[in-house]
Amino acid sequence: MSLKRKILELQKKREKVLQGGGEKAIEKQVAMGKMTARERIITLLDENSFHEYDMFVEHEARDFGMATKVLHGDGVIIGTGTIYGAPICIYAQDFTVAGGSLGLMHARKITKIMDHAMKLRVPLIGINDSGGARIQEGVNSLAGYGEIFYRNTIASGVIPQLSVILGPCAGGAVYSPALTDFVFVVDKISKMFITGPEVIKTVLGEEISMEDLGGARVHSEITGNAHFYAESEIECFDQVKKLITYIPWNNSKKAHSFEAKEPKIDQYKIDEIIPGNPKDPYDVRDVVRAVTDDSDFFEIQELWAANIVIGFGRMGGQTVGFVCNQPLVLAGVLDVDSSDKAARFIRYCDSFNIPIVTLVDLPGYLPGVDQEHAGVIRHGAKILYAYSEATVPKITVILRKAYGGGYIAMNSRHLNADFVFALPGAEIAVMGPEGAANIIFRKEIMGAEDPEKMRKQKVKEYKEKFANPYVAAAKGYVDSVIEPEETRKILLHAIEVSQDKVDRKPIKKHGIPPF
Amino acid sequence: MATKPKTSTKASAIKEEEVSKVRFKTLVINDVKYKTLLTEKFKNREKWEEPNLKKILSQIPGTVIKVYVEEGQKVKEGDLMMVLEAMKMKNKIYFPIDGTVKKIYVTENEKVPKKHLMVELK
Numbered sequence: 357m358s359l360k361r362k363i364l365e366l367q368k369k370r371e372k373v374l375q376g377g378g379e380k381a382i383e384k385q386v387a388m389g390k391m392t393a394r395e396r397i398i399t400l401l402d403e404n405s406f407h408e409y410d411m412f413v414e415h416e417a418r419d420f421g422m423a424t425k426v427l428h429g430d431g432v433i434i435g436t437g438t439i440y441g442a443p444i445c446i447y448a449q450d451f452t453v454a455g456g457s458l459g460l461m462h463a464r465k466i467t468k469i470m471d472h473a474m475k476l477r478v479p480l481i482g483i484n485d486s487g488g489a490r491i492q493e494g495v496n497s498l499a500g501y502g503e504i505f506y507r508n509t510i511a512s513g514v515i516p517q518l519s520v521i522l523g524p525c526a527g528g529a530v531y532s533p534a535l536t537d538f539v540f541v542v543d544k545i546s547k548m549f550i551t552g553p554e555v556i557k558t559v560l561g562e563e564i565s566m567e568d569l570g571g572a573r574v575h576s577e578i579t580g581n582a583h584f585y586a587e588s589e590i591e592c593f594d595q596v597k598k599l600i601t602y603i604p605w606n607n608s609k610k611a612h613s614f615e616a617k618e619p620k621i622d623q624y625k626i627d628e629i630i631p632g633n634p635k636d637p638y639d640v641r642d643v644v645r646a647v648t649d650d651s652d653f654f655e656i657q658e659l660w661a662a663n664i665v666i667g668f669g670r671m672g673g674q675t676v677g678f679v680c681n682q683p684l685v686l687a688g689v690l691d692v693d694s695s696d697k698a699a700r701f702i703r704y705c706d707s708f709n710i711p712i713v714t715l716v717d718l719p720g721y722l723p724g725v726d727q728e729h730a731g732v733i734r735h736g737a738k739i740l741y742a743y744s745e746a747t748v749p750k751i752t753v754i755l756r757k758a759y760g761g762g763y764i765a766m767n768s769r770h771l772n773a774d775f776v777f778a779l780p781g782a783e784i785a786v787m788g789p790e791g792a793a794n795i796i797f798r799k800e801i802m803g804a805e806d807p808e809k810m811r812k813q814k815v816k817e818y819k820e821k822f823a824n825p826y827v828a829a830a831k832g833y834v835d836s837v838i839e840p841e842e843t844r845k846i847l848l849h850a851i852e853v854s855q856d857k858v859d860r861k862p863i864k865k866h867g868i869p870p871f
Numbered sequence: 872m873a874t875k876p877k878t879s880t881k882a883s884a885i886k887e888e889e890v891s892k893v894r895f896k897t898l899v900i901n902d903v904k905y906k907t908l909l910t911e912k913f914k915n916r917e918k919w920e921e922p923n924l925k926k927i928l929s930q931i932p933g934t935v936i937k938v939y940v941e942e943g944q945k946v947k948e949g950d951l952m953m954v955l956e957a958m959k960m961k962n963k964i965y966f967p968i969d970g971t972v973k974k975i976y977v978t979e980n981e982k983v984p985k986k987h988l989m990v991e992l993k
Binding site for chain 1 (some may be wrong): 898900901902903904905906907908909910911912913916917919931932933934957958959964982984
């Protein structure tokens with residue numbers, strides 16, 4: 357055979373694999389409103405940047421009539437490419453090939469690209485669209501999942517891992533995304549659960565649709581499993597691409613820096629955003645926009661535990677992670693979910709050399725039997741742990757209220773913050789004036805002729821004496837009381853001088869965070 | 872698979888333009904009344920009730936296989952009350968305290984959800 361014919365043969369072989377599961381299966385995929393695996397990769401990555409490997413891998417299953425079945429690429433596509441020039445390792449499960457089911461070779465392809473990502477030290481993106489374990493391959497399929505989970509865990513904190521859920525991802529399969537840094541879901545397309553509606557119905561008699569059990573909205577609003585919610589695959593890919601611009605390729609690099617831009621200060625003025633009365637709400641995201649380059653803020657887990665806000669922005673062209681109490685929702689309290697949300701993000705920023713700016717305005721922890729019984733002690737402790745452990749630059753601005761345990765938790769000086777600033781309206785105290793006065797002056801209030809009048813007077817006294825930033829500043833707990841419009845300038849300086857921060861902790865295998 | 876199309880589109884927890892219009896609720900923390908929005912999860916949180924041992928609730932959804940007592944019968948703590956099949960297991964349910972069976976709310980072969988009142992003692 358001449359080389360030319362051999363080339364033709366290769367081209368033919370490629371052609372076949374590129375057909376995936378064949379026309380009918382592709383039609384079905386399209387009918388479900390989904391792109392094919394290859395279309396997804398090509399849409400997500402830079403033009404012509406995708407290079408595929410292991411195209412000709414074949415499964416080795418012999419039981420249950422599998423020996424004669426040809427599964428192109430064994431139901432998964434792996435390769436490398438770039439996003440805005442950033443190198444990426446990627447895999448995408450192909451639902452058109454045996455429902456994207458995971459067999460031994462399918463899993464081997466995934467673990468191969470994961471190993472590549474670790475060696476090359478580049479981000480790994482997984483596109484999940486699979487019916488689950490390939491039952492015909494039995495325990496080999498389970499082995500495959502386990503080997504993926506192990507690699508997810510080892511890669512955690514070394515390279516960014518993104519999971520894009522574009523179809524079913526059920527049973528054991530859900531634990532790979534759960535172990536990765538960011539999970540993307542799309543309305544009506546993503547489905548994630550451990551046990552599906554069928555089993556729930558048979559075993560427990562409870563009837564629920566897939567969408568209501570583990571659809572995109574459920575994981576974005578209720579469970580907190582997902583970080584980004586989109587209405588279409590295209591919107592989802594835009595989110596993935598945008599995220600890639602904010603994060604470094606690996607844990608020994610810094611995120612790519614961009615040209616610095618001024619915020620839109622005519623639109624976002626901190627002194628106009630924050631009401632003087634600490635009981636009044638406002639959207640803390642506007643305060644973030646008042647300090648970030650171009651007033652840009654890329655929020656994460658926007659719909660879940662909205663009483664805390666997390667996300668990325670840039671300051672002076674450099675990525676900054678923001679953690680902010682949100683007075684607009686539940687008065688910005690810390691509770692089980694918001695503690696989990698913030699703690700994980702803090703650890704993400706710490707792993708990937710992203711400075712953390714914390715904006716504080718909270719009345720404390722949320723009271724309630726449900727919270728106590730849900731373990732707000734151990735969940736709340738996560739946020740203390742995450743801040744204390746973090747060695748990236750940690751800068752705090754106390755915007756208004758900072759009461760009690762909430763004050764300590766929100767990256768206070770006491771947890772080894774690098775800089776703590778406070779606006780003049782800040783109230784740093786053990787609790788709100790009303791509560792404090794009721795306790796401290798109980799006798800005076802009870803014994804007064806007009807207790808209500810006395811209470812008001814005592815609250816006023818307490819407010820004047822303690823509801824300010826100066827008591828804390830007098831002890832050095834606050835480094836500087838600043839004017840609202842200076843905030844950006846001061847944050848920029850704090851980040852700049854912290855560039856080469858070194859904070860060595862005692863050598864240990866690892867800590868024991870209150871998981 | 873049948874999925875209900877949801878009417879709401881991408882709902883940011885709070886849309887910016889809503890901030891000025893929204894009707895805020897009150898949340899009291901340490902005697903301070905805050906104006907704020909409440910989340911669905913907060914609104915739907917389970918109210919705590921003091922456990923009442925006389926009202927025996929199902930701990931897990933399942934099927935009542937057999938009931939071993941009758942109304943009016945005197946029972947002792949640890950007596951077998953019923954077998955509830957759940958998760959393919961036949962679970963024996965025992966009386967938690969001494970008493971007299973006031974009412975039985977379930978019948979054999981009945982499917983019960985979680986926290987369903989099954990038997991009441993007096």
